[in-house]
Amino acid sequence: MPHEPPEGQSDSQRDSRQGNPWGSPWRYVASAPNLAALPPEGPVEIAFAGRSNVGKSSLINALTRQKDLARTSKTPGRTQALNFFVPDKPGDSGEEPLIALVDMPGYGFAKAPKDKVEDWTKLIHDYLKGRATLRRVFLLIDARHGLKAADLTVMKELDTAAVTYQIVLTKADKPKPGELARLIEATAEAIRKRPAAFPEILATSSFKDSGLDAVRTTAAALIDWQGGRDLLDTAP
Ligand SMILES: Nc1nc2c(ncn2[C@@H]2O[C@H](COP(=O)(O)OP(=O)(O)O)[C@@H](O)[C@H]2O)c(=O)[nH]1
Ligand SMILES: [Mg+2]
Secondary structure (H helix, E strand, C coil): CCCCCCCCCCHHHHHHCCCCHHHCCEEEEEEECCHHHCCCCCCEEEEEEEECCCCHHHHHHHHHCCCCCCCCCCCCCHHHCEEEEEECCCCCCCCCCCEEEEECCCECCCCCCHHHHHHHHHHHHHHHHHCCCEEEEEEEEECCCCCCHHHHHHHHHHHHHCCCEEEEEECCCCCCHHHHHHHHHHHHHHHCCCCCEEEEEEECECCCCECHHHHHHHHHCCCCCCCCHHHHCCCC
């Protein structure tokens, strides 16, 4: 949700404090295959969660306009870890980043060994429930398929942990417009009574560059300015 900067702070001052994190390139900071390897809590974190192949890494690349920032399924590598990205501000090296994007391992991965799947699932769930600086989870849902059982499990946990999540439909270039509209409606109805679900559903296509500005604006609005966290709490 867009909101005003604190009084007395100009746009340029705000940009220089990364109030608009999309104006500069982003860089990879850390990859955590387990909780012990997480970077220290600091920046506001926005996690990209969803089933394997839903388009998490592609969306991060599209949002940052950096096609190789997060790896996509064509180049498997850091896929089974939590990967952290922050705005890169060359010349401002003393400044702490205010925001981090977190590319998560996919859940609902069928082809891997069972004990591996259990490890990744535990990592995902522990991170989502226990990270104080996690500000919002973008829960990515394939616009062709809608909510699946594994998504509902994660939603239930986020409801219990009171971590706000927002549905972001991916691959919106695939369904016909009428089908997409129906899916958005059905999904909105499915989340209506869920306590931690943010009501607005965003539809995106990383391939067609559509819906990306809405995601960027939403993410930027979640950055805290000078401890203004409570003021910005947009959870329903
Ligand atoms: N049609 C379409 N395919 C996409 C889009 N975004 C990602 N994909 C494809 O979906 C697959 C999985 O993408 P990836 O970003 O690796 O998913 P992840 O496992 O959730 O990180 C890849 O083959 C992508 O090319 C999109 O916006 N439209
Ligand atoms: Mg990925």
